[in-house]
Amino acid sequence: MDFIQTLKIALRALRTNKMRSFLTMLGIIIGIAAVIAMMAVGSGASYVISQQIASIGSNIILVIPGSTTSGGLRTGSGGAQTLSSDDARSIGTDCPSVAYAAGTVRASGQIISGNMNWSSVIMGGTPELFEIREWPVVSGRAISQQDEDGAIKVCLLDQTVAENLFGSADPVGSIVRIKKIPFTVIGILERKGQSPQGQDQDDAVFVPLRTAQRNLVRSQRTGIVSAIIVKAKSEELIDKAEKEIQMLLNQRHRITAAKEPDFTTRNLSEILAVAEQSAKAMSLLLGAVASISLIVGGIGIMNIMLVSVTERTREIGIRMAIGAKKNDILLQFMTEAVLLTMLGGLIGIALGAGGATGVSRFLGWPTMISIQSITIAFLFSAAVGIFFGFYPAKKAAGLNPIDALRYE
Amino acid sequence: MSSVISLTDIRRVFIMGDQQFEALKGVSFDITTGEFVAIMGASGSGKSTCMNVLGCLDPPTSGRYLLDGLDVGGMGTNELADIRNKKLGFVFQGFNLLARTPAVENVELPLIYAGLGSRERRRQALIAMEQVGLAGKENNHPSQLSGGQQQRVAIARALVNNPAVILADEPTGNLDSSTSEEIMNLFTALNRQGITIIMVTHEHDVAAFAGRQITFRDGRIISDSLTTATV
Numbered sequence A: 001m002d003f004i005q006t007l008k009i010a011l012r013a014l015r016t017n018k019m020r021s022f023l024t025m026l027g028i029i030i031g032i033a034a035v036i037a038m039m040a041v042g043s044g045a046s047y048v049i050s051q052q053i054a055s056i057g058s059n060i061i062l063v064i065p066g067s068t069t070s071g072g073l074r075t076g077s078g079g080a081q082t083l084s085s086d087d088a089r090s091i092g093t094d095c096p097s098v099a100y101a102a103g104t105v106r107a108s109g110q111i112i113s114g115n116m117n118w119s120s121v122i123m124g125g126t127p128e129l130f131e132i133r134e135w136p137v138v139s140g141r142a143i144s145q146q147d148e149d150g151a152i153k154v155c156l157l158d159q160t161v162a163e164n165l166f167g168s169a170d171p172v173g174s175i176v177r178i179k180k181i182p183f184t185v186i187g188i189l190e191r192k193g194q195s196p197q198g199q200d201q202d203d204a205v206f207v208p209l210r211t212a213q214r215n216l217v218r219s220q221r222t223g224i225v226s227a228i229i230v231k232a233k234s235e236e237l238i239d240k241a242e243k244e245i246q247m248l249l250n251q252r253h254r255i256t257a258a259k260e261p262d263f264t265t266r267n268l269s270e271i272l273a274v275a276e277q278s279a280k281a282m283s284l285l286l287g288a289v290a291s292i293s294l295i296v297g298g299i300g301i302m303n304i305m306l307v308s309v310t311e312r313t314r315e316i317g318i319r320m321a322i323g324a325k326k327n328d329i330l331l332q333f334m335t336e337a338v339l340l341t342m343l344g345g346l347i348g349i350a351l352g353a354g355g356a357t358g359v360s361r362f363l364g365w366p367t368m369i370s371i372q373s374i375t376i377a378f379l380f381s382a383a384v385g386i387f388f389g390f391y392p393a394k395k396a397a398g399l400n401p402i403d404a405l406r407y408e
Numbered sequence B: 001m002s003s004v005i006s007l008t009d010i011r012r013v014f015i016m017g018d019q020q021f022e023a024l025k026g027v028s029f030d031i032t033t034g035e036f037v038a039i040m041g042a043s044g045s046g047k048s049t050c051m052n053v054l055g056c057l058d059p060p061t062s063g064r065y066l067l068d069g070l071d072v073g074g075m076g077t078n079e080l081a082d083i084r085n086k087k088l089g090f091v092f093q094g095f096n097l098l099a100r101t102p103a104v105e106n107v108e109l110p111l112i113y114a115g116l117g118s119r120e121r122r123r124q125a126l127i128a129m130e131q132v133g134l135a136g137k138e139n140n141h142p143s144q145l146s147g148g149q150q151q152r153v154a155i156a157r158a159l160v161n162n163p164a165v166i167l168a169d170e171p172t173g174n175l176d177s178s179t180s181e182e183i184m185n186l187f188t189a190l191n192r193q194g195i196t197i198i199m200v201t202h203e204h205d206v207a208a209f210a211g212r213q214i215t216f217r218d219g220r221i222i223s224d225s226l227t228t229a230t231v
Helices: A003-016 A018-056 A085-094 A128-133 A145-149 A159-166 A209-215 A235-252 A268-311 A313-321 A326-362 A371-397 A401-406 B047-054 B077-087 B103-114 B118-131 B147-159 B177-192
Strands: A060-065 A098-113 A116-125 A137-140 A154-157 A175-178 A181-189 A204-208 A227-232 A263-267 B003-016 B019-032 B036-040 B062-067 B088-091 B165-169 B196-200 B212-217 B220-226
Touching (some): A003 A326, A018 A268, A085 A098, A098 A235, A116 A128, A145 A209, A154 A175, A227 A235, A235 A263, A263 A268, A268 A313, B118 B147, B147 B165
Parallel strands (some): B036 B196
Antiparallel strands (some): B003 B019
């Protein structure tokens, strides 16, 4: 018997009991829709995280001061004021696995333009900072080496700062006063979006490091930086670069085994990789929970197929008497079950995709529907049909034609 | 004349728990091509078991069964399904048509399992339906047909694969007397065209349409006689 004929018979059987077929399918529809929607929400979340990794810049190592002890009191991490611009320069030139190193200082203060003012974070950094962070300048120019060397009073504004001080006007070329000192705005940075913690990453002002050290921060010694941001040459070299930095700074700061290091290195992409991993685990978990409903749906299919076999015992008997082989009967009932689950799967995929789109539109959650998850869902629904359809079909094929014909 | 069916010492023993019941106790007969045979007997006489054996639905415990020259004994279930499909046509008491399926598709059913293409199936099914006088009723569902018409559809289904033998199990059991006569006249007409028919019945006036009557009692043949009279 050819496949098209089998398909026709199965379709007719499903059509004769439309309501029952639909209710049976409903289990699969809900299961597949749940899997698709959950996977979409989950992969949307991990996509956002990987975007954030990109916004922080990849292969980044952060060097921050350690604690220091003065008069028996230990300061917390970052208390030591021993990292210097020279350390940053040395890391950049002497560590072979390092691409760039930028010393930074951080302050906060009021920024004034005309009759507008705004309190923000002021970051001092060498020009390498923008290479490391991969922050493009959308208007104007970045901080140059001449700005740095000459401690010129220029600044770059983030979008939030620019909007609050200038509205929609172009601030490039204007003068702003930072902590009452006039600076020329040379450029605007691209919007970076929110951090994984929900912080606005577009609320800062950037000035050359030396300008900041001279004018904006107070420290015991000159040339002190509050952190050094380092970019390794590649992802594989991050660990090696971290070790090189530690060795170099141990040497420069004369750290011995007996002395506690006055700095700490942190690997940022590691932190985010963990975050991404947890998002992936979450989406997997959601998918697993949803697939339980698929199994429940599958049991529903099996149940109805068993009822159907009993109901149609006479039909099976007739078919066998006029020449249907066991395999013909097996195939007929299997086709029915698989057709049910595949139709349910298709409707479920449409509903799940619609649901995910609705979630991202009305709740603002990021969702992503991948071809991969659709393919998996579809194949899975077919597999549910084969798995749960086999037992009832086997039962039908094993009937004795004489008993089946006599069945009332 | 060549035998289309040849039974030699057929026995059928049913085992239920530790009890044995011998439904056929050594049955032998030959049927030649073109015969119209009625198998008679009370219920429990073994006539239905004999019919199941003849229909290749139930293999005998022992004995030899030749159908159209082929030894059916020792065949597997798939081979038996093939034999039923190609050599036999069944007509049942309860018509046994597929509900919610047009008449013509019911007639086509054996040809589906024979592996014929849809156009050829339809062509042969229409010929068979015309043979039983149902031209024009192709698309009616069984529920839209009278009992007599449903049995005609069943006969068309039995005819469609050009079988060596048509087996009819109480074909008039569910019909009133005038419709019964109609169906029996159809069988007679088909038999005149050379089709071999074996029919199980317990009604003497129905059996009288057949040219030969085999009567069973307690698993044995007690009479096998030719009838000349036609009612």
